Amino acid sequence: MGFYDFTATRNDGSTQSLADYRGKVVLVVNTASKCGFTPQYKGLQALYESHGPRGLEILAFPCDQFGHQEPGTDAEIAAFCEKNFGVTFPLFAKIEVNGPRAHPLYAWLKAEKGGLLTSGIKWNFTKFLLDREGRVRGRFPPTTTPAALAKEVEALL
Template structure:
C-alpha cells in the first residue's frame, strides 16, 4: 500500500482518493478548533498561500480524540476555520489518529515515519511532511510551529518526483 491508494472522506462527506495529490508536497495535519495550538491555522494558511502554486498542499484532518477539542459538525468546523483563519486548503472529515478506529492515512504515516519516534500521535497539530513521491520526510510535533518547518517545505518543493 502507498499513500495514494488511500481513500478518505472530505469535509462534505464525499469519498476522495489521495491519488489526486500525486507529485505534490503534502503537509498532513490533525487539527482541532478548540486546542491551544488552533492558532497554527494562521501559519498553515500563510504557508499554503505562499507555496501552493509551487506544489504544496496542506491536508487538514480534524481530530476529536484529544480532549474532545474538535467538537461540532464538519460544517461548523469548516465555517470556523474559514471565518476565523481564512483557511482555503483541503479539509477532510473528522478522523481518529490512534487506536482501533485509526484512519488508514495515519496508519500509513506512522508506519513510514522516523522509527525513533513513538508511533502514537500525542496531540493535535502533529504535522507530517510528505515528498512528491508520497514518502514521509519528517514528523513535527505540535509545539513545532508551521513557520519553523518552512525550510523543509522549500527543500521538498525543489526536488522533482522520480
C-alpha cells in the same frame, strides 16, 4: 500500500483519492478547533498561500481524540476555519488518528515515521511532510510551527 493508495472523506462528504495529490509536496495535519495550537491554522494558511502555487498541498484532518478539543460537526469545523482563519486548503471529515478506529492513512503515516517513544499521535497539530513521490520525509510535533517548516517544504519543492 502507499500514500497514493488511500482515499479520505472530505469535509463536505465527498470522497477524495489521495492519488490526486501525486507530484505535490503534502503536509498532513491532525487539527482541532479548541486547542492551544489552534492558531496554527493561520500559519498553515500562510504556508499554503506562499508555497501552494509551487506545489504544496496541506491536508487537515480534524480529530477529537485529545481533550475533546474538536467537538463540532464537519460543517461547524469548516465554518470555524473559514471565519477565523480564512482556510482554503482541503479540510477532511473528522477522523480518529489513534486506536483501533484510526483512519488507515494515519496507521500508515505512523508506521512510516514513528514518534520518539511510540508511533502514536500525542496531540493535535502533529504534522507529516511528504515529498512529491508520496514518501514521508518528516514528522513534526505540535510545537513545530508551520513557519518553522518553510525550509523543509522549500527543499522538497
